[in-house]
Amino acid sequence: MKTIMIPGLAKPVTTLIQGSDYFRPSVYDKVCSVLDRYFAIGGNTIDTAHIYCGGESEVAIGQWMKDRNNREDVVILTKGAHHDQNGPRVNPEAISKDLFESLERLGTDYIDLYALHRDDPSVSVSVIIDALNEHIKAGRINAIGGSNWTVQRLQEANEYAAANGLIGFTFSSPNLSLAKAKEPFWAGCVSADASDCAWHEEHQLPILSWSSQARGFFTGRFTPEDRSNEDLVRVFYSDENWERLRRAEQLAKEKGVSTIQIALAYVLNQPFPTCALIGAQNVEELLSCEEGSNIVLTPEELNWLEHVEKSVR
Known part of the structure; x- marks a missing residue:
């Protein structure tokens, strides 16, 4: 499987990252089946978060790593400081609380890739970077990033880090997909x-990228007339996206692959390093993602897929 390198991390990161937002100890057999298959085809990175399944996702992953005795072979991407019912929690205290709880659940003393699950623009980047660097110095985190951070805040944070001899963000995790939200x-x-x-x-x-395949928009299960999935309608239903779907279907036919594989290839062929978080739960979905990750798209094909006139009907 193809990989990228992320500064701060000695291990390569596979371009397909297995998602775990449905992992729980109560479905541990399924967790093992999914992760064993994913690692068998060369994957090495698992995405989780402090809030997933109330923390049970991290517990299940920790149990799997313990049972397989493979912690050093695994890249863990976990996230913390998500807001709660009282509002934003992007502050040193919340970061520390969530990080220590994640470490305990995962049964490890370090996180490979640690991302702040949300941002709070009212908090100075200096406070955030200072706090994260304390954990890096202590060996609890190898690399830091922002999940759902704007590029403006990422740049501000990294400029502060560079000016003060600190480690800045070396990855970002927004949504990136052919269907535009x-x-x-x-x-x-x-x-x-x-x-x-x-x-x-x-x-x-x-x-x-999370939701790299636009939550099933490119599977062929949806049409402009089918408005049963309210979230998909709200976020991705637009004339421009239906045209992108049509073009993806056309290109898929020409290349002898599936439409959703073209959507995945779009994310993985950008002119900068990318990985795609996937939610494969069975062999067929996993192999489809693996095949899609090997498709090469030219800059001209990327441009044709993406750039659709607003007047398209």
Whole structure:
């Protein structure tokens, strides 16, 4: 499987990252089946978060790593400082609390890739970077990133880090997909647009994209007339995205692959390092993702897939 390197991490990161937002000890057999298959085809990176399944996702992953005795072979991406019912929690105290709880659940003394699950623009980046660097110095975190951070805040944070001899963000995890979001899927979420991608190309900062396949938009299960999935309608239903789907279908036919594989290849063929978070739960889905990750798209094909006139009907 193809890999990228992320500064701060000695291990390579596979371009397909297995998601775990449904992992629980109560379905441990399924967790083992999914992770064993994923690692068998060369994957090595698992995405989780402090809030997933109330922490049970991390517990299940920790049990799997213990049973397989493979912690050093695994890249863990976990996230913390998500807001709660009282509002934003991007502060040193919340970061520390969530990080220590994640370490305990995962049964490890370090996190490979640690991302702040949301941002709070009212908090100075200096406070955030200072706090994260304390954990890096203590060996609890290898690399830091922002999940759903704007490129403006990422740049501000990294400029502060550079000016003060500290370690800045070396990856970002917004949504990036061929289907362009009309509005955030969840409150506080960020989807990378053309200007964001231009910034990532300039700085070569990796994107680890969630919902890289637009939550099934490219599976063929949806049509403009089918409005049963309210979230998909709200976020991805637009004339421009239906045209992108049509073009993806056309290109898939020409290449002898599936449409959703073209959507995945779009994310993984950007002019900067990218990985795609996937939710494969069976062999067929996993092999489809693996095949999609090996498709090469030219800059001209990427441009044709993405750039659709607003007047398209």
